Amino acid sequence: xxxxxxxxxxxxxxxxxxxxxxxxxxxxxxxxxxxxxxxxxxxxxxxxxxxxxxxxxxxxxxxxxxxxxxxxxxxxxxxxxxxxxxxxxxxxxxxxxxx
Numbered sequence: 564x565x566x567x568x569x570x571x572x573x574x575x576x577x578x579x580x581x582x583x584x585x586x587x588x589x590x591x592x593x594x595x596x597x598x599x600x601x602x603x604x605x606x607x608x609x610x611x612x613x614x615x616x617x618x619x620x621x622x623x624x625x626x627x628x629x630x631x632x633x634x635x636x637x638x639x640x641x642x643x644x645x646x647x648x649x650x651x652x653x654x655x656x657x658x659x660x661x662x
Contacts (some may be wrong), residue, residue, distance in 0.1 A: 565640060566606070572636055574629075574641075584638035613661070617654040619647055624660070 570576045586602040599600070633656070637645055646652035 565642075566630065568640060569636060572620050572639075574632060574636060577609040579606065579608040581605070598627070611659060613658070614657040617647065617656040617658040619649050619651075621651045621658055621660070622647075625658075 566579045581604050583610055584602050584605045586598065588648065589600045589602050633645075636642070642655075644653055644657045647654040
């Protein structure tokens with residue numbers, strides 16, 4: 564629902580859809596992160612090459628209007644876990660420097 568709202572609001576969101584993660588695929592992975600996987604319906608988005616997690620020092624390169632739109636969106640949907648300071652945080656955003 565969040566991706567649909569973000570897209571409708573005009574935020575840049577990669578193509579996405581609901582996908583089904585089969586038990587056989589879950590069982591094919593090992594490790595701590597894989598242990599969190601559960602079969603069933605999942606959110607899936609298009610893989611975009613050359614994206615990285617947003618870093619504090621890249622914020623000035625993002626248009627002020629986009630920054631304001633993300634802030635308004637977060638307030639609208641009560642998305643309270645997005646944090647980012649010069650010491651780190653959870654930006655929960657991907658950044659593609661050339662776009």
